[in-house]
Amino acid sequence: MIEYFNSLGLEQPFLRLLLFTLISIIIGIVIRFVFFKALFILNKKDDRKFVKLLERRFTGSIFLFIPMLIMHNMIPGFELNENLTEWLLLISESLIIASFTIVAVRLVYFLQDVLNQKFNTDRADNIKERQVITQIIFIRKIVIFLIVMIGLCLFLLQFDGVRKYGATFLTSAGVAGIIIGLAAQKTIGNLLAGLQIAFTQPIKIGDAVLVENEWGWIEEINLTYVVVRIWDQRRLVLPITYFTEQTFQNWTRNSADIIGSVFLYTDYTVPIEELRKEFESILGSTDLWNKNSQVLQITDCTEKAMQIRLLMSAKDSPTAWDLRCLVREKMLVFxxxxxxxxxxxxxLEMNQSSDSNA
Structure with missing residues (x-):
């Protein structure tokens, strides 16, 4: 390679290095283009969605990995001074580790995308799918954390100081582990609670829950905290241990179906059968009702009015809310x-006294 550059009149090492860097980048672009083009050709049209997912996740990451790998093997042959060669090798090794870490992380994301394609959460009865998606997301977070930590360790081990004192670090690892464990008890507890939630699943992604007197949906389950999307688009952030230590309501634990209630307060003279017929007519005219439950009962009586409870079922909690509002409005109008x-x-009944009659 050096003789070839000399034949071109490029005797300056820095010019050769710059030119070969550009050549390496071009080689990386060509390899990436040929790789994805071959995948598109070899796969049928119906299977190309996975190739598109792969291309979307790996855009740019292979760019850095392949040129740096080529450069790392060729740098010693550029006849640079020893110190500069060592620094360039150190930089190229660091970039290779960084790019390999990025490729590994993106591969994990790609595997998650592939698994997500196999589970349809758009249908109404998606309990099983949401269980699997919750586990996939949590496992993905743990695997990415481990990949990043391994990449960081490999990066630090390139430096002589880290390698020199590595034995000392290992010797004091027991003491450091105890100190870190005491200082990070809460964090470790959150991680263990996250593992418990991922596999026992008191909550899942998309569950409708009632926490802290707020109603919403589980939006994110992270390693140490959970994000609940409140019905008015606010976000409630709770430590993940909340769901293993505190009491909360999960409205979609086994099924999304839910029963809603509406209370009316009327005079004793209202005809109950007419109300019941109107209630049945309202439910029959809307798609919000899933036709499972329909009850109208007098549940209480006071000296001023009687309490009428109307029960109706819906496929999920948002639909039940809309159905309750619809029934309440139409029954009041009726x-x-x-x-x-x-x-x-x-x-108020007023009787004349005996004195006034006299």
Whole structure:
């Protein structure tokens, strides 16, 4: 290679290095283009979605890995001074480790994308799918954390100082482990709670929950915290140990179906059978009702009014909320139009005294 550059009149080492760097980058671009083009040709049209996922995840990462690998093997032959050669080799090794770490992380993300394609969470009854997706996401986070830590260790081991005192570090690892363990008890507890949640699954991605008197959906399950998306688009961030130590409501633990209730307060003169017929008519005219439950009952009576409870089922909690609002509104309109005198009222009966009659 050196003789070839000399034949071109490139006797300066830095010019040769610069030119070969450009050649390495071009080689990386060509290899990447040929690799994905071959995958597109070899795969049928129906299977190309996975190739597209691979291309999307690895855009740019192979760029750095291949040129640095070529450069690292060729740098000793550029006849540079010894110190500069050592520094260039150190830089190229660092970039190779960094690019390999990036490739490994993106490969994990690609595997997650492939698995996500096999589980459809868009359908109504998606409990099993959400269970698997929750486990995949948590395992992905742990694997990426380990990959990054290994990459960081390999990067540090390039330096003589780190290698020189490596034995000392290992000797004091027991003491350091105890100190770190005491100082990071809460963090370690969060990690263990995360593992417990990932596999016992009291919550899953997409579950409807009631926590801290707030209703929302589980949006993220991270290594140490959970993000709950509240119904009004706020985000409630809780430590992951909250879901192993505190009481909360999970409305979609085994099924997304839920029963909603509406309470009406009317006078004793309202005809219950007419209300029941109207209630059945309202439910029959909307797609929000899943046709599983339908009940109208008088649940309480006071000196002023009676309490009527209407129960109805829906496929999930957001639909149940909309259905409850619809039924409440239409039932009130029905009473106002048909039986306005049956709305709650306070009775006051006045009798003339015997003195006034006299």
């Amino acid at each position: 009473i106002q139009e048909k039986y306005p005198n049956a709305l709650p009222k306070t009775r």
